[in-house]
Amino acid sequence: MNILKFFTAGSVDDGKSTLIGRLLYDTDSILADQLEALQQSNRKNDDGSIDLAILTDGLRAEREQGITIDVAYKYFQTEKRKFIIADTPGHIQYTRNMVTGASTAKLAIILIDSRNGVVEQTIRHSYLVSLLGIEHVVVCLNKMDMVGYSETVYNTIVDQYKKLAADLGLREVTFIPVSALKGDNVVNESENMTWYQGNSLLHFLETVDVEVGPSYNLARMPVQWVVRPQTDELHDYRGYAGRVLSGAFNVNDKVTVLPSGSSSVIARIEIFDQQPQVAYAGQSVTLHLKDNIDISRGDVLVNSDHLPQSSQLIEADLCWMDAKPLDESITYLLQHNSKVTKCKIREIVYKVDINTLEKQDAHDFKLNDIGRVILKTADQLAFDFYTENKANGAAILIDSRTNLTIAALMFRAVAD
Amino acid sequence: MSKYNLDYLDELEAEAIHILREVAGQFEKPALLFSGGKDSITLVRLAEKAFRPGKFPFPLVHIDTGHNFEETITYRDEMIERIGEKLIVGSVQESIDQGKVVEQKGKNASRNSLQTVTLLDTIALHGFDACIGGARRDEEKARAKERIFSVRDEFGQWDPKRQRPELWNIYNGKIHKGENVRVFPISNWTELDVWNYIKREQIALPSIYFAHNRDVITRNGQLMAASPFLNMDAEDVIEHKKVRFRTVGDMSCTAAVESDAYLLDDIISEISASKISERGARMDDKVSEAAMEDRKKGGYF
Numbered sequence: 001m002n003i004l005k006f007f008t009a010g011s012v013d014d015g016k017s018t019l020i021g022r023l024l025y026d027t028d029s030i031l032a033d034q035l036e037a038l039q040q041s042n043r044k045n046d047d048g049s050i051d052l053a054i055l056t057d058g059l060r061a062e063r064e065q066g067i068t069i070d071v072a073y074k075y076f077q078t079e080k081r082k083f084i085i086a087d088t089p090g091h092i093q094y095t096r097n098m099v100t101g102a103s104t105a106k107l108a109i110i111l112i113d114s115r116n117g118v119v120e121q122t123i124r125h126s127y128l129v130s131l132l133g134i135e136h137v138v139v140c141l142n143k144m145d146m147v148g149y150s151e152t153v154y155n156t157i158v159d160q161y162k163k164l165a166a167d168l169g170l171r172e173v174t175f176i177p178v179s180a181l182k183g184d185n186v187v188n189e190s191e192n193m194t195w196y197q198g199n200s201l202l203h204f205l206e207t208v209d210v211e212v213g214p215s216y217n218l219a220r221m222p223v224q225w226v227v228r229p230q231t232d233e234l235h236d237y238r239g240y241a242g243r244v245l246s247g248a249f250n251v252n253d254k255v256t257v258l259p260s261g262s263s264s265v266i267a268r269i270e271i272f273d274q275q276p277q278v279a280y281a282g283q284s285v286t287l288h289l290k291d292n293i294d295i296s297r298g299d300v301l302v303n304s305d306h307l308p309q310s311s312q313l314i315e316a317d318l319c320w321m322d323a324k325p326l327d328e329s330i331t332y333l334l335q336h337n338s339k340v341t342k343c344k345i346r347e348i349v350y351k352v353d354i355n356t357l358e359k360q361d362a363h364d365f366k367l368n369d370i371g372r373v374i375l376k377t378a379d380q381l382a383f384d385f386y387t388e389n390k391a392n393g394a395a396i397l398i399d400s401r402t403n404l405t406i407a408a409l410m411f412r413a414v415a416d
Numbered sequence: 417m418s419k420y421n422l423d424y425l426d427e428l429e430a431e432a433i434h435i436l437r438e439v440a441g442q443f444e445k446p447a448l449l450f451s452g453g454k455d456s457i458t459l460v461r462l463a464e465k466a467f468r469p470g471k472f473p474f475p476l477v478h479i480d481t482g483h484n485f486e487e488t489i490t491y492r493d494e495m496i497e498r499i500g501e502k503l504i505v506g507s508v509q510e511s512i513d514q515g516k517v518v519e520q521k522g523k524n525a526s527r528n529s530l531q532t533v534t535l536l537d538t539i540a541l542h543g544f545d546a547c548i549g550g551a552r553r554d555e556e557k558a559r560a561k562e563r564i565f566s567v568r569d570e571f572g573q574w575d576p577k578r579q580r581p582e583l584w585n586i587y588n589g590k591i592h593k594g595e596n597v598r599v600f601p602i603s604n605w606t607e608l609d610v611w612n613y614i615k616r617e618q619i620a621l622p623s624i625y626f627a628h629n630r631d632v633i634t635r636n637g638q639l640m641a642a643s644p645f646l647n648m649d650a651e652d653v654i655e656h657k658k659v660r661f662r663t664v665g666d667m668s669c670t671a672a673v674e675s676d677a678y679l680l681d682d683i684i685s686e687i688s689a690s691k692i693s694e695r696g697a698r699m700d701d702k703v704s705e706a707a708m709e710d711r712k713k714g715g716y717f
Contacts, residue, residue, distance in 0.1 A: 003424045031690070070579060072560045073553045075606050082424050084604060100581040211421045224437040227470045234469055241466070243434040243585075272465040282422045284433035284466070297441045321581050335586055338441060394584050403567075403590040405580040 001077075004210055007086040007101045009125035010111025015142045019111060019180035020074060020087055021052025023202065026187035029076035045181070052180075070094075071101040080206040090121060095354075095368040096321035098128060099408055103394070106210045107136040109201075114141045114153055114177070118160040120355045127354050130168040131317060131370065131410070133390055136208055137165075137173045140201060144193065145179040151195040167357070176201050218384065219247035219255075219303035220392045221279075222337040223295055227286055239270060239286035240295055245337065245391040246384075247303065249279045249287065254304040257295050258382035263304050264289040281391070298339040300382045300392075308382045308392060315349070315413040317386075319370045322399065322406035326365035332406070334377055336395040342378035343397065346415075349373060374415045386410040425613055429462065432601035434585065435564060436466040439474070439546050439599050442589035446474040446546040446599075447504070449535075452488035453664040454621055455550030455602060458610055460499065461619055462601060474548070475502035479535050481527040482509040483645040483667045491622040506538030525647050526668040536572045539596055546589065546597045554606045564603050570594040608687055615680045625683070627660045627675045638671035662687075 010016035024030050030038070038051075045051050074085040086101035088094075102108065108129045112122055129137055139161055147153045154177045165173050176185055177196055184190035187202045199207075227239040249255070249266055256263045268288040269279045279285040287301065295301075302308055320326055326345060334343035351362035351371035362371060386393030397407035422430065436459075439446050448463060450456045463472050478492060496503045508530050511517045516537070517530045539547060553560045563582045568574060580588055589597055602610070614621065631642040633652040640646055642654050645667045659672035660683075677683045 001424050002421050003427055070561050070576065072557070073604070074560065075554045075604075077606075077608075096581050100583055103583040104585070224434070225440050225467075225473075227467060229470045231469075237469060241437055243430060243437075272468065280422070282427060282430055284430040284437070333590070335588060337586060338438070391584075394586070396581075396583050396586050396588060398588055398590055400590070403588070403592060405583070405588045408581070408583050 001080070001082060002210075003082045003084060004107060004205060004208070005084040005086065005105045006107035006109060006205065007088050007098075007105040008109045008111065009088065009098060009102075009129070010090050010109075010121075010142075014090070014111040014113045014121075015180045016090060016111050017087070018052050019109075019140065019142065019178070019186065020085060022180045022183055022186045023085075024074065024076055025052055026183060027076055027078060027202065071097050078202070078206060083205065090125065092121075092124065092354075092368065095124075095128070095370075096319065096408075098125070099132065099319050099321070102128060102132050102134060103408065105134060107138065107205070107208065108134045109138045109140055111140050111142050112157060112161070114143050114147045114157060117157045118164060122161070123164060123357065124354045126164055126168055126170065127352070127357060127370075130170055131319075133386060133410075135172065136210065137170055138201065138204060139173060139175050140180075141175065141177045142180055144177045144184060144190075145182050149177075149179075149184075149190075149192045151193070154196070174198070174204060176204065216248055217303055217306040218308075218389050218392070219249050219253070219301075219306070220245045220308065220382075220384075220389075221249065221285070221287065221301045222339065223297055223299045223301065224338050225297060226295065238292070239288055240301065241284075241286045242301075242338070243284045244279050244281050246281045246389050247306075248281065249285075249301075249303070251277050255287075255289070255301045256304040256307060257293060258300045258302060258308070258310065259380040260294065260299065262293045264291040264293055266290075300337075300339070302382065308384045308389075309411075309414055310380050310382050311414045312377045312380055313346070313374065313415040314377070314381065314383070314411055315372065315374050315415045316395075317370065317410045317412055318345075318365065318373045318397075319408040320365045320367060320406065321408065322402075322404055323367055324399070324402075324406070325367075326407075330399075333398040333400050334375070334381075334395050334409070335398060336381055336383060337392070339379075339381070340398075341381070344376050345373050346376050347374040372412070375409070383411050385412060387412075425609065425616060428602070428605050428609055429465070429613070431585075431604065432459075432462045433466040435587065435599065435601040436463055436548065438587050438589070439548060440467070442587070443546040443597070445542065445544050446548065447477045447539075447542070447544045448472070448474050448548045449550075450476040450478050450492070450503075451550070451664065452478070452484070452492050452622060453550065454610055454614060454625060455552065457495075457619060457621060458602060458605075458613060459548060459550050460495065461613075461617055464499065472499075472501050475504050477504045477506065477538060477542075477544075477547070479506045479531050479538065480508060481531055481666045482507065483527050483643075485622070485624050485641075485661075485664065485667055487622045487624045488664060491620075504538070504542065506534045508534045510534070511537065522647065526666055527645075528666045528669040531666075532572070539572070544596060545591065546599055548599045548601065550602055551600050552605050552607070552610075553600075553603050562600065562603075564600050565589055566598045566600065567591060568596050568598055572596075574598075608684070611680065611684050611687060615684065622664065624661045624664060627658055627678050627682075629656060630659050630672065631655070632657050632659060632672060639673065640671055641667055643667050 072087045088098040088101035178185040185200045221242045223240045225241040267290045270286040349372040350359040384392040393411045395409045511534045565587045632639045660675040
């Protein structure tokens with residue numbers, strides 16, 4: 001059994017919380033004591049049925065205001081798969097929280113209120129999905145009960161969205177007409193929309209192929225920690241511990257250490273008491289090399305035949321996440337996996353109006369702004385382009401005055 | 417080679433090891449908070465996988481309420497002996513003796529909330545800059561919102577409105593002097609995942625997790641172990657029942673459930689079929705809808 005992490009984009013008004021509540025409720029994922037709390041709540045739907053949206057409210061302020069402020073993680077499983085839902089806020093002022101929830105997701109559910117069709121918010125959410133390179137997109141046309149379960153309405157919105165998806169370069173898009181409130185096509189297939197030939201949302205989530213087909217060659221492992229017991233019997237033991245970001249390493253593969261450029265051959269792979277022949281993407285391993293070379297935390301081990309990009313000047317998409325705006329005169333810290341280096345923003349190339357997708361000239365970057373920049377780092381970075389290898393193509397910016405994480409970066413090109 | 421995908425337990429394990437190694441790499445003086453419960457026992461196993469054959473780059477810290485189940489302390493001491501790592505104990509009794517906290521009175525008195533003061537004092541005394549804990553997001557709705565690297569201010573407080581964005585698998589552990597980070601490597605595990613992992617790894621547990629006979633009283637609909645730490649009066653009727661504990665905390669706030677589960681497989685089927693959440697057996701969460709959120713803001717785990 002494997003795990004699928006997905007996130008939901010939409011607002012309470014679109015029925016996002018109700019949809020998640022419905023998924024949990026109809027898969028029997030809600031326990032008796034939680035259900036009891038739900039039934040005792042004063043919040044009820046107009047027809048007196050329990051308001052499933054309450055299930056996703058976490059913080060006091062969220063309950064008070066009836067909105068989602070921060071990402072909440074929910075867990076459920078069926079016989080086929082385990083699911084982690086990142087329930088992200090939909091309002092524009094919480095764009096950074098959505099980016100946070102989406103950054104680790106493999107699938108996005110975009111919610112559309114079928115009474116309204118594609119609106120500004122849909123464009124914004126879809127843009128973020130394309131920016132973050134989410135592999136699979138499910139568009140749920142919600143509130144079908146309020147448009148008479150109309151096939152015509154469904155077709156009109158699907159056509160609208162397909163145009164948007166083409167503009168954004170979204171490839172894998174699936175459309176499902178649902179009513180989260182009534183439960184149509186969420187877990188159980190709807191009897192009200194016989195014209196719809198597809199599956200329910202849950203069926204799709206259970207069966208969508210999310211196996212990573214990493215380009216086997218893009219073997220990358222940032223060194224997190226050097227294991228050196230320094231005991232008498234393990235005097236020469238020196239293991240490089242880290243998590244394989246992408247690709248795979250085999251025993252006897254030639255590897256290069258970046259940024260130094262020195263190389264060696266993998267002598268042994270350890271996973272605790274096991275010694276496998278191959279270390280795959282996602283595994284936390286300890287590698288041993290044939291030669292004694294200088295390697296420390298922050299260095300990256302890569303397959304010598306398939307080197308990543310290496311540069312100090314990089315063109316990147318940037319999502320600004322701090323209340324204090326971008327200041328081109330400040331030296332920030334850039335963290336790329338386990339590597340931290342100083343960084344300055346050299347140039348703002350453009351900013352994107354995320355409601356209209358227009359690129360604009362810009363001289364500033366404020367909270368929730370997204371656009372393209374050129375940055376310069378103090379050390380060489382060993383990275384891949386985000387489109388080719390997400391795991392090695394992203395970084396964060398830290399303001400060393402406040403230590404806050406202030407931006408998300410996705411590497412797009414080497415700058416001249 | 418074709419496509420490759422990790423099994424869910426392998427994926428959760430690899431993620432947790434990655435987080436533990438980030439703690440080792442990013443902090444000067446980390447510590448692993450060990451309660452004797454199954455989640456922190458799982459953390460110890462994960463730390464072995466992350467750092468062996470080397471030593472752990474951190475000591476284990478136990479905040480001892482003095483109201484422990486004896487079985488937990490026995491287990492703790494045997495485990496420390498086996499793994500050969502350092503244990504630091506912070507004592508709630510000492511905090512009481514020093515007048516820093518006052519013992520609660522009345523029928524529902526518990527030392528659970530007093531732990532926070534002892535924890536913060538222990539962190540300050542040893543200068544810990546990161547504390548690894550076994551909290552999981554599926555336990556409770558405030559925990560569902562907390563980051564894996566959760567920054568606490570000088571007073572140990574969690575500010576849910578000022579959480580740092582946590583992007584991809586990149587963890588920002590930068591802090592100012594006096595602050596510390598609580599780190600939760602098994603955030604994404606569910607209760608059932610922990611049990612399945614314990615089974616797969618054949619990890620020994622304190623015996624109170626398994627069905628045994630015990631004197632209990634019924635309090636607010638929950639079965640509480642009869643002990644000198646529980647303020648009992650004439651109304652309380654002691655019964656002898658076959659029970660087990662689903663979570664292990666302070667004796668005065670952890671309720672038992674009636675159970676016939678003697679083996680790990682029994683427990684796994686019991687939990688799979690259970691209709692009550694794990695923290696449903698924690699009196700400390702019954703106080704109000706925001707009980708956990710409020711305690712976290714005050715410095716609790």
